[in-house]
Amino acid sequence: MFDYQLWFGFALSVVVFLSTPGPVTVMVANHGASDGLMASLCTVIGTNLASLVLIGVSLLVLFGVVGIDERWLSALTLVGSLYIIYFAFSILTELKQVSQLSLYKHQADRQGLITHIKQGFLVGIANPKDVLFFIGFFPLFFGVAESKAVAATALTITWVVLDYAILLVYAYLFSKICKPKFIKLTMLISALLLLGLGAVGVIKSVMDFW
Template sequence: MVNYSLLTAYLLAIVLFLGTPGPVTILVISASVKSGFRAGLATIAGTNIASLILIALSFIIIQGVFAVSETAMLWLTFFGTLYLFYFSISIIRDKIDLQQTLQQNSKRVSKNHFKDGFLIGISNPKDILFFIAFFPIFLAVTSDTYVSMITLTLVWIVLDYSILSIYAFIFSKVSNNRAANIISKLSGIILLLITIYVFYETSKRLFF
């Protein structure tokens, strides 16, 4: 049985997370500007493989916690929401200068775009903290934990490719600071609202 309301919240949260300009997005845009849209797609493939490795590691950690007790899992979700609070607020507060960031990152673009994408994706230790904080919130999307993991991962793959491809295409044509900052701040606000809701539901199960 699929929890469609939770799945919808997951879809929205992923769209907001991936839609917020960050190191991966900037690298994809830089590759597209410098070497064309196909270079951007190759970079996306590399970042996606890196994400899948980090997701697999986070699932191993989550399964280890879940094997201990359901309460331990709730505590992991609780502390995960605290990290997402920080993450959301930092998105809202940050100001993006696409031109300056693209210029700074242009040297990171080589002829091997897949490798560039993989290295930038795998070298950020904060990503695995995000995945560990993020996925426990949505594991109840089905009644089977393993089915939930597969579902969440497949959705991530599809949205990761789709959203980053759209970003590569749009911002390789028009590097608009105002648009990027509006997207970023709106994403941060909505992600913060989702986090508040999950924090409330988790706290209710832990403390009441």
């Protein structure tokens, strides 16, 4: 027996959560504006792989397979936040070096696309505190099926599909705007937002650790 009403509530909650701008959304928008649709799609692949890893760890904790150490998570969050700050500065560096952004859009080579996947994964995995979110969020909807395994599978698939769908919308919209001024503005705003999010992550992780 599958509870479609509860599942719909889960799906709606995920849409609201994923639509809220965060490091992943900001990065996908930035890559779409500066490097084109294919680069942004590769970024989405990387971020989604990171989500699967975090969900997998969360389910292992929920099913009692592994334990979780708050201080260890705080240390990893600090490292992840520092990487987000580093990535923000790399955007600012790229912005200074590029004068005709609209001319090189959609021209990322294979190596560049792999780099975007790696960057997407690293930024996606950069906040292991998401494990705690999944631990607290998923169990609320385990009632969608009688078996927890079936419920976890259904919820994970739903998350992955919605994650791809929402981020692909961001990727498509920002990749279609080719005005150099808009691209530069998007890159600048992306860098500043990532700097802010990274700084908040550093402060919070240090406070949590101590």
